[in-house]
Amino acid sequence: MPQRHSKNNNDLAFFTYDEKRKLGYGTQKERLGRDSIKPFDACSLCLKPFIDPLCCQKGHVFCKECILECLLAQKKDIQRENSWFFLSFLLICFSLNTHLSIGADTISAGQSLSGNQTIISDGGNFVLGFFTPGKSQNHYIGIWYNKVSVRTIVWVANRDRPLSDPSSSELKIMDGNLILLNQSKFPIWSTNLTSATLNSIKAALLDTGNLVLRDGPNSSTLVSESLDHPTHTCLPGGKLGLDKRTNKTQRLTSWRSEEDPAPGFFSLELDPSGTNQYLILWNGSENYWTSGVWNGQIFSLVPEMRLNYIYNFSYINNENESYFTYSVYNTSILSRFIMELSGQVKQLSWLEKPQQWNLFWAQPRKQCEVHALCGAFSRCNERALPFCEFGSSEGCELACLNNCSCTAYAYGSNGCSIWVEDLLNLQQFSDDKSDGNDLYNRLAASEISSSKKGTATCVGTVAGAVALLGFLLVLIWGWQRRRPVGTSKAVEDSLVPFGYRDLQSATKNFSEKLGGGGFGSVFKGTLPDSTVIAVKKL
Template sequence: MKTKNYCRTILYLWFLLYFCFNPLSSVSADTISANQTLSGNQTIVSSGGNFALGFFTRGNSSNYYIGIWYNRIRIQTVVWVANREAPISDINSAQLRILNGNLVLLNDSQTPIWSTDLNSTDSSNSVIAVLLDSGNLVLRDGSRSNSNLSQPLWESFNNPGDTWLPGGKISYNKRTQRNQLLTSWRNSEDPAPGLFSLELDPNERQYLIRWNRSERYWTSGAWNGQIFSLVPEMRLNYIYNFSYVDNENESYFTYSLYNPSVVSRFIMDVTGQIKMLSWYDNINDWNLFWSQPRQQCEVYAYCGAFGSCNENSLPFCSCLRGFRPRSESDWSLGDFSGGCVNEIDLECENNGSSSSNQRSDRFLMNPYVRLRIPDHSQSIAVGSSGACESACLSNCSCRAYSYDSNGCSIWNDELLNVQQLNEGDNSGRTIYIRLAASSSVFSSSKNNKGVVIGATVGTIAVVVAIILAAVIWRRRNQKGATSRKMEGTLVAFGYKDLQNATKNFSDKLGGGGFGSVFKGTLPDSTVIAVKKLESINQGEKQFRTEVSTIGTIQHMNLVRLRGFCSDGNKKLLVYDYMENGSLDSHIFKDSSKGLEWKTRYQIALGIARGLVYLHEKCRDCIIHCDIKPENILLDSEYCPKVADFGLAKLVGRDFSRVLTTMRGTRGYLAPEWISGVAITAKADVYSYGMVLFELISGRRNSEQSEDGKVKFFPSWAASVTIDGGDVLGLLDPALDREADVDEVLKICKVACWCIQDDENIRPSMGQVVQILEGVMDVNLPSIPRSLQVFVESQEDIIFFTDSSSSGQSSSQTKSNTSNASSHHSKNNTSLTN
């Protein structure tokens, strides 16, 4: 009898423990039904194992949320959150359950803090919640025999958070006239709705991104049935299939994946950018496929009030001088929206009066600043910088002013969308920020006295220097030198000035179709490079106007134009001298070991950044038209600088003369040049791809061997890249195979994409930069048809070969090319995956 009671007790305890720790055991693993709860570390998993639902937390936070995440991905990636604004602290006491026909989350006090908010129906007791393999959480009437096929009573896809999954939608409800919003998290640890949201504009069939549900700072452009007009990258998309639905109830876009095995998501990121990402098991991380806006500083108020955005620094945001972050903890989590506050309060804010402002507040000069439109400035009709300053100082709400050719502008209250540009970038303006006079950025009164004394001494020195300069100037004039004058930031040199500086153009550095370049030295010992332009028939005024435009372009990867000379038919340009000369002198020089791989990779990236600036950042797109190693100069640190940009504008687009006089240029010309089609910036992309091949091999792309056969490196490189061959065998022998194989493969892929025959398939230079920076991945390309035709049309052409295959015949090489092309034709010709 005791044995039976003992066994009964053990069995009872076993059942009790089983049901305590497995409250969902009576239903399938993907379902929550009536009287079942989910708490603690319990989860439900979709039938195919793709997604899981349960409690989660982020980072060091003690807050917990109910969410859905990818079940098979090592990095927990949450795609939907129920209680975004109502976190819980005790997951063991909290419950997610079906209650009165709704899915409800109860906190540790058993108080509902989140619900699906459906009206009760007769079938309330039979409602079930099912997590689908698409990541959609649905409520259904479980009493129906085909409940899996019934219309959901509620679904998470209709209540998105920051993630838009394949099969989901971001819609506009015509009946309620309300938008579904894709809303960013507040920061990396807090899923509460942030400031950035994506919504559909049904009238224009386009998507908008707004800040704080108000300011619109990006639009996709109208849908034309295939792509959004302002997102041309979609032409290269072979991953996502978008479609538009418009009926009497709603309008929306949805998308699917061409390859269902791909794991991908679309998010409204905490950065204020929309991003499409795909998961790669081989790198165990998410890879960015595409993002908009392209530049972080284009996001409205990303750095908050009195914050400054800089594309060339990480993090992108910093406080203006004299300010500090409003919340250090938020900034550490990547949430800069709170912006910055004064380190020391303004005097007028402390005493509520402006009577003593002249003595208590001062202005700090901030040069090279751009304010994104709208900048909320107010124009004041005053005639001087001093009057502009006084107008701002007399109003306590005025926080900054600017006085330039556009007159006086003042900014009241918060200053938003400040972007810090590189020093010397004249596309910005100078802003004067109001600070308390006691701010640490200003010198103390003692130092001020020193400044006054120093200024006095400095003034005397300047006067003496001016007198000496005048004497030197007069002597030079007596020798017949032409006078010079300043035009903006450029110096208008006299022809005799440059003749003297270059010792009558005796030290020639190089030459090309645009003219010859000579080394020179100015009277102040500054070393310059002077280019004598050939066949320039423009008038004086037009030449000066266009040169002045070129002179305003400033970028670290562009050679700076210092000045010019226009003396009748004599047209010259004066540049900074580059100590390490042109790229061709390093990669084609047999007697030198050449550049190491890391330097070559950085050169490739720098050239791309310079071209992005010309194509996308200038007021008008500038097409270089002559990208080649001779036009890539290297400074003392081997930083690449694109030279001769804008000269196509000066000499016109008739390149028939250039083709016959520029050595090697024909090898860099895109097919559309030869066919006579009007060119676009993609012509530079093609030339850039050809330069990449030469940067890899250390040889000209096309060379003639002793037996008369033409060696054409791009064809061989494309074949090796696509067939998965030995890419290190493509390297310049001087490198002795010392290079990062992944970087070499990436550069080879990019080069092959850049030289595609169809310019629409070639990437933009912006995409190239993202790929080389590791922001985007790149797929295998196809072999351009022009390379195949080049090979097939000549009997005496062979590819470059490495030492292990030097005896390969031309016929065998053709076969390899054909096989490579056939192999790749089965793959998607998408730039990125």
């Protein structure tokens, strides 16, 4: 059955006139009244008979006065819209907390840096501002590359005094110095100048990554340079050495961790004994690696420096200072020389296409290049495991004493053998056999009598002697397992042995990692007497 078109309508196959009218179908015609038609001699604006008529290109007629009033009204509307647009633009700028000034590379008296404000060097290579390393909640003032996709920090001002709220902290010129104020407006870092002229100091970030202070707005005299106070990175043009006039050392110090730029365990500096070589020191005192002496072109133990098609290395030694510096032949190449927290010094350059840092050279390259790795009376062999080989019984004994897990050692024609677990399946050779070696058991210092006594006479059967020896070994093993951390007496008046479980307990199962590299990881630990230690796990 056909459907009806609508309620109370018919079910015809076509629309009726009444239905078309209700739907607005087709052309609609209506009769217009006289009031809806503009007279021919009326103005198109005021709809009144025109006065001083003017006609436009489309044939519309207007009063001259109406046209002028309309133009003036449109002008006022445009000015009103522009003023609101300008105010809106200012509000957006302030709400986004934009840069100190677009393209600015300086901080003058009366200006300050806070929050996410930054200044950019004139050529756009470097940025100065607040940053947060990794997932840390601390904030620091630092310099990083502007054109490198991976944020790479090259200098940190307050590396051991972090900030918790950068928005209320300020970096500003005060009393002739560049000073960093924390949220309580207390200075936590300063350039510490004493001879600068007040109110004339101006800070500028150069395109070399050097943050400088100038004495006067247009002066070329530099009263302070960040390149003279490097942290863990040396940029081209920077110096590492000794100022003989002030006895100040310029050194590189590694970060404490990836998220903590505080001074770490490794530092690179000129040999304090006066030789023209550089040392990597662990904890500020232990010699870790040496560069070898400068031979006029390179440091003798860094042969990669001969490939100087990118870099120009120099070592300067005169009556005022001794220092190492370098530059790049192509100034468009971004390069850095860093002291890594792993204990290696590295020379890197930035590659644009893969967008990554390229390693030019690193030292120490191998495990055996670490200073005194195997101790005295020994040699290091990269092709053997373990790395250390001992050339005498004294060296073998020292290796056992330096290993907390060593229980016994033997030295013979096959070299040095060390046992780190229980002694099992020992055999006593007869007197006519000469292919055996003497075995030396390691005992606690408390079990070694200081006075000389006569040789005791052994009485008993072979079975009784074996049983007694086994009983003593069980007692020694059980005593060492129950021995608390740090209570062992010194061996050879210098060494204190610690068991693996002792170190595992002191480091909380090696949970707090301080750093790492190709030779193992370093973990933080605490002894029962609250002494803080660093443990390397190979």
